[in-house]
Amino acid sequence: MTQFHTDDGTSSGTLSEIKRIFVQDGTVHEHPASKIDGAAKQYNSITDEMCAANKEVFGDANTFKKHGGLAQMGKAMAGDGMVLVMSIWDDHAANMLWLDSTDPPTKTTIGGPRGTCATTSGVPADVEKNHPDAHVVFSDIKIGDFGSTYNGGPGPGPGPSPSGCPGGSLSACIALCPSNPPVAFQACVKACETRCDKDDFIASEFFDHILEENADFIE
Numbered sequence: 001m002t003q004f005h006t007d008d009g010t011s012s013g014t015l016s017e018i019k020r021i022f023v024q025d026g027t028v029h030e031h032p033a034s035k036i037d038g039a040a041k042q043y044n045s046i047t048d049e050m051c052a053a054n055k056e057v058f059g060d061a062n063t064f065k066k067h068g069g070l071a072q073m074g075k076a077m078a079g080d081g082m083v084l085v086m087s088i089w090d091d092h093a094a095n096m097l098w099l100d101s102t103d104p105p106t107k108t109t110i111g112g113p114r115g116t117c118a119t120t121s122g123v124p125a126d127v128e129k130n131h132p133d134a135h136v137v138f139s140d141i142k143i144g145d146f147g148s149t150y151n152g153g154p155g156p157g158p159g160p161s162p163s164g165c166p167g168g169s170l171s172a173c174i175a176l177c178p179s180n181p182p183v184a185f186q187a188c189v190k191a192c193e194t195r196c197d198k199d200d201f202i203a204s205e206f207f208d209h210i211l212e213e214n215a216d217f218i219e
Helices: 049-059 069-078 124-130 170-175 184-193 203-213
Strands: 004-007 013-023 026-028
Touching: 004 069, 004 184, 013 069, 049 069, 170 184
Parallel strands: none
Antiparallel strands: 004 013, 013 026
């Protein structure tokens, strides 16, 4: 699932964070944090701070900030709206080297290597010749409030999820909340308290999440 968080935790706030979570066999998994050498902080979601920090490490121009960052993206989504497009495709501009090879091919320092595929791979003519019958099926597409489009509980421990409780327990729900800005975190916690059974609060999960999110500030 892709979650779009705002600065005040409401549907009319300013877009401030994009998070991914995954549900497998009824268990909710948060996106793991990045592991980028030379980065002062690792991230598991998209924020303006993350983009700026990683662009600096990779030595790339921060064109995302130049175009307005997440706030501008949020305005575009709230204004005329956006169209979700899903397709199977090949890349006539850069052979998809940016995905799982080295891009540009001559950049071997950090930010260049993105995977183990050869820099000669991904040529559209080869892809279309060798896989002319390639196809994909997209299904079970949903949109809704946080926690409303799936059924799942936190990883081992709690039993069945209370109806409508994101993550399956109060502590797991709070762990899914954006840590910044504080007002968004507070609003999200209140929503969790409303939708989840307080008897299912697991303190260890909650404090592990808080410590992980604030590791840079704790000595």
